[in-house]
Amino acid sequence: MVRIKLQLDLDREYGIVLEGGGAKGAYQVGAWRALREAGVKIRGAAGTSVGALNGALICMDDFQKAEHIWENISYSRVMDVDDQLMDQLKKFSIRNLSSLTSLNVGELISGAKRLLKDGGFDIAPLKGLIDDVVDEEKIRSSDRELYVVTYSLSDRQPLIANVKEAPEGTISDMLMASAYLIGFRQEKLGGKYYMDGGGINNVPVDVLIDKGYKDIIVLRIYGYGIDTEKKLEIPEDVSIYHVAPRQDLGGILEFDRKRARRNMLLGYFDSKRMLYGLAGRVYYINAPEGETYYFDKMMTEIHVLLSYLKPEFTRDEEDMPGYRKYTETIFPQLAKELRMKEGWDYKDLYLSLLEDLAKQYRIGRFKIYTVDEMLNLIHKKAGAAALRALIPTLDSGRQV
Numbered sequence: 001m002v003r004i005k006l007q008l009d010l011d012r013e014y015g016i017v018l019e020g021g022g023a024k025g026a027y028q029v030g031a032w033r034a035l036r037e038a039g040v041k042i043r044g045a046a047g048t049s050v051g052a053l054n055g056a057l058i059c060m061d062d063f064q065k066a067e068h069i070w071e072n073i074s075y076s077r078v079m080d081v082d083d084q085l086m087d088q089l090k091k092f093s094i095r096n097l098s099s100l101t102s103l104n105v106g107e108l109i110s111g112a113k114r115l116l117k118d119g120g121f122d123i124a125p126l127k128g129l130i131d132d133v134v135d136e137e138k139i140r141s142s143d144r145e146l147y148v149v150t151y152s153l154s155d156r157q158p159l160i161a162n163v164k165e166a167p168e169g170t171i172s173d174m175l176m177a178s179a180y181l182i183g184f185r186q187e188k189l190g191g192k193y194y195m196d197g198g199g200i201n202n203v204p205v206d207v208l209i210d211k212g213y214k215d216i217i218v219l220r221i222y223g224y225g226i227d228t229e230k231k232l233e234i235p236e237d238v239s240i241y242h243v244a245p246r247q248d249l250g251g252i253l254e255f256d257r258k259r260a261r262r263n264m265l266l267g268y269f270d271s272k273r274m275l276y277g278l279a280g281r282v283y284y285i286n287a288p289e290g291e292t293y294y295f296d297k298m299m300t301e302i303h304v305l306l307s308y309l310k311p312e313f314t315r316d317e318e319d320m321p322g323y324r325k326y327t328e329t330i331f332p333q334l335a336k337e338l339r340m341k342e343g344w345d346y347k348d349l350y351l352s353l354l355e356d357l358a359k360q361y362r363i364g365r366f367k368i369y370t371v372d373e374m375l376n377l378i379h380k381k382a383g384a385a386a387l388r389a390l391i392p393t394l395d396s397g398r399q400v
Contacts, residue, residue, distance in 0.1 A: 004276040004286050004368065006038060008241070013043035015213035016058060017205050018051030020198040021223020022181060022252030025050030026070040026260035028219045029063075030267025031243045035217070036063060038275050044145030046207040048197040049223065052148035052178035053130065056163070056171075059146040060138040069133060070260045077129055078255050079184075080122035087256070123184045127176060136171045140164055147207050149197035150178040153186075158200045160207055181252065198225025205229045209238055217274075219267075220244035223252055243271045246281060269366055276368075279347075283355050284368045287347070295346040298353075301375070302326065306334070308357055308382045354378065 008014070016035075018028050028051065035042070047055035057066040075086040139146060146163040159177075166174045170190060177194035180186070186193055201207075202225030208216050214237060218229070222245070234240055245266060250259045269284050279287040287294075335344055338352045354374050361381035363374070 004278070005288070006275060007277045008038070008040060008275060010039050010041065012215050013041045014241075015043055015208040015211075015216045016045040016055070017203060017208060017216060017218040018045060018047035018055050018058075019219060019221050019223055020047070020049030020051050020178075020196065020202045020225055021221035021249070022050055023073070023254045023256070023260065024221040024223055024249040024252060024263065025054055026073070026263040027221050027245060027249055027267035027270075028054045029057075029066045029070050030264035030269075031219050031271035032058060032066070032267075033063060033264075034268050034271035034275060040217075040275075042144055043213065044147070044208070044211070046147040046149070046204040046211075047178070048149040048202050048204055048225070049179045049181065051219070051221075052150075052175050052197070055146055055148065056134055056139060056175055059142045059144045059163070060135055061142070061144070062135075062138070065133060067264070069129070070264055071257065073255050073257050073260045075253075075255045076125060078123065078126045080124055121184050126179070127172075130172045130175055134172050134175065136169070139171055145211070147204070147211070148174060148178045149201045149204050149207065150174075150180070151195040151197060151200050152177075152192055153195050154192035158197075160201075160204070183253070196225070198223060200226055201228045203227050203229040205234075205240065206232055209235065213238070215239050215241075217241045217243065221249055241274055243267070243274050245270060265366055269368075272368065278368065279351050280355055281352070283358055283363075283365055283374070285351060285354070285374060286368055286370050287351060289347075291345045291347045293347075294350040297371075298331075298346055298350045299323075299326065302330070305353055305357065305378075306330075308360070308378065357382075 016032075018025075032054070042058060045055035045058045047053070054066065057063070057069075074083050075081050076083050148161050148163055150159050150161070151157070152159050161174055163171055163174055173189040177189050178197045180194050180196045182196065197204075202223060203218065203220070205216060205218060206228060209232075216238065218240060220242060245263075247266070249263050249266075250256070272278060273280070273284055276286070277288075279285045331346070331349060334353065335349055338349070338356055340348060340352055344352075351371075354371065357378045358374055361378060363377050363381065369377075
């Protein structure tokens, strides 16, 4: 079992910022799972759009309900649409015109006309889902705070609301107001029209800073909207921790359960990357040692590893003594091949090489590895590949 060291102080309380981004929100629930397992104390949350909805579930501390929602999400649970038709539309592309043959074009045109006439998607299913899921009493009695961001079209002004201060029976409407995505049919909530809060502040880090939070975990999903964090000046006494995806989470209206489950898994492991200081761009590697350690490993193993990647790297193209052949020629060439950023060190190089080989040999991604575990798997996979390549040669030799 991999022993890993938690990077956060569990004696402190943390605020959670949840970015808006529609269907991408499943990622945040996976991230929350890792925070819960680690024992992170949550003081409160601030969210926009889907982040407001997930924030309500965090405030309620009902992870099972959150997980169930996202594991079973579908287009029809959010909008009054046909799931099969939406799946077909998702697969359609200009480059794949043949996919048109599987679509009922008449139904598609009729649906588009109805959508334009009605002013957007009917989101009665989403309202029903929020009403079913949100427990107003739990939110009001929770020891966790909850702030949501929206924009009042009726009043023409942004609104940052402390949900617990909302009038009795209006919390569901408050959450719905924050999640009014463009494309949703506009209907009044409490006598007013609202717009998705992402249009004014999609990453409300400033909200928690203004409320006095000193330790803040930001769950990014890169939805559309105004990224206010980019230009935010973080006070010196405030610590910010990020959990963010390094791959595409799909579209903001891609309410597909397979995609949602994948995004939850990704959020879970990305959260662990932050919590335990794991290395790796794609994989999750426990690599606590310093650069000197990995330089020594590189020098010990370089010929074998490079033979797996590209045999031509092992050629002595320049007559250089000792380490110079590696430090001045082979390693810079390898870093360029691996598309590493400027300023890389030998630890970065070694781990990037391991990851590249792990991808080449299709080693499973969602696990925390030690360096030696990953290296042993690479050796095993490379040996099996070499054996498979050798078998046809042996067979042809027997036939002679």
